[in-house]
Amino acid sequence: MKLVCVDCSAERSWREFSMACSCGGRLEVVQDLSRVDGERLKTLFHERLAERMSVYASGVWRYKELIFPELPEEYIVTKFEGNTGLYTSEPIRRKLGIRELYFKAQSENPSGSFKDNGMTVAVSHGRSLGYNRFACASTGNTSSSLAMYAAMGECTSQVYVPNRSISMNKVLQTLAYGAQVIRFDGTYDDGIRFLEQHGAELGLYVCNSVNPFRIEGQKSIIYETAQNLNWELPDWILIPGGALSNVSALGKGLRDLKNLGMIDKVPRIALIQAEGASPFHRMMAAGKEQLTPETHPATKASALNIGNPPSWQIARRVLQLCQGVTCSVSDEEILASKRMIDQSGIGCEPASAATLAGLSKLLNDQTIGKEESALCILTGNLLKDTEILAETTDEMLHSGLAHVTDEVVSS
Numbered sequence: 001m002k003l004v005c006v007d008c009s010a011e012r013s014w015r016e017f018s019m020a021c022s023c024g025g026r027l028e029v030v031q032d033l034s035r036v037d038g039e040r041l042k043t044l045f046h047e048r049l050a051e052r053m054s055v056y057a058s059g060v061w062r063y064k065e066l067i068f069p070e071l072p073e074e075y076i077v078t079k080f081e082g083n084t085g086l087y088t089s090e091p092i093r094r095k096l097g098i099r100e101l102y103f104k105a106q107s108e109n110p111s112g113s114f115k116d117n118g119m120t121v122a123v124s125h126g127r128s129l130g131y132n133r134f135a136c137a138s139t140g141n142t143s144s145s146l147a148m149y150a151a152m153g154e155c156t157s158q159v160y161v162p163n164r165s166i167s168m169n170k171v172l173q174t175l176a177y178g179a180q181v182i183r184f185d186g187t188y189d190d191g192i193r194f195l196e197q198h199g200a201e202l203g204l205y206v207c208n209s210v211n212p213f214r215i216e217g218q219k220s221i222i223y224e225t226a227q228n229l230n231w232e233l234p235d236w237i238l239i240p241g242g243a244l245s246n247v248s249a250l251g252k253g254l255r256d257l258k259n260l261g262m263i264d265k266v267p268r269i270a271l272i273q274a275e276g277a278s279p280f281h282r283m284m285a286a287g288k289e290q291l292t293p294e295t296h297p298a299t300k301a302s303a304l305n306i307g308n309p310p311s312w313q314i315a316r317r318v319l320q321l322c323q324g325v326t327c328s329v330s331d332e333e334i335l336a337s338k339r340m341i342d343q344s345g346i347g348c349e350p351a352s353a354a355t356l357a358g359l360s361k362l363l364n365d366q367t368i369g370k371e372e373s374a375l376c377i378l379t380g381n382l383l384k385d386t387e388i389l390a391e392t393t394d395e396m397l398h399s400g401l402a403h404v405t406d407e408v409v410s411s
């Protein structure tokens, strides 16, 4: 295993940590899978479903051979992350008129978001290098996840969180796990820039998705889904797009599975952004080569409030390889879809519902056919964003979509 710069192809050892190559390019983990037998792995991964207490009971470390084979087990910090539900909802499927529809609820992770899949790997890697001070910039999910794993690993965490347009619940969760929270005027993008400039001199191991080990861990989302579906994935995978780590990770995971012959067909990816924070979609739709950052990203889907996604080049390459598409959806469309997902009993935070809103749009313009199958990745838990919950349930009460009687309230 080695780290390779996606721009200049310079190589470095995985036994060092850096947020970027000296040329400024992003780093990617490259593994030699030439001697790996895909069929043997399927059997091994199946046997590990019976594990209860070892690291292999984790829905990430179950796939250790494809994620981080070299890492000694003693450094692994795990909360048995992954192992999340794969659901169908007949009412939603019928309403959209699509043949087959799945929801992968990454929201069921221990800290309530998909970040745990990558964070267990990043923190474990950092510990193996001797770090005990971890950091990130965050709109709240990354910070909650980091704070939880740092505490589990008896390390400290320092997190940089914007003052506005984030969910207070996520900040409280982060604080509760014992992180040092630094609030600042600006956006996630400013926080990342600060860590890129000062993280190394402060002796911090940075756990944002610019860290290639986060991406390695997040690949497990696609491994677990493929295993759930007996190694036959749907035609389309819909992913919400903010920092764009999932498109990089899931794309990489799909490539691994295809190269190893563990799946026959690679699904197409549809990346959905919120209209108020859609620099990547705008670039793709205009056929441009360069991303123009949005200086004031603004969406109610707080996890998507990102105007300058740091790994957009990797995401663009992934979409090109898997005939991917992008689209953007309004906050109203996101909240209407969230209501459907919540009322199906699955539930999610607003950012996750962008997937369903995007699916509906892409079915309407016939990019996705009704005879096809689709999977929506739900990234965060319904209780992550109580401000939106308070707002939407209040609207529902006033519009007659929900009823609370005095008897119920007082009983």
Ligand SMILES: N[C@@H](CCOP(=O)(O)O)C(=O)O
Pocket: 136, 137, 138, 139, 140, 141, 142, 143, 188, 207, 208, 209, 210, 242, 243, 245, 302, 303, 304
């Ligand atoms: N929505 C994210 C933004 C940070 O993204 P990352 O994947 O680069 O850590 C958050 O929860 O902070």
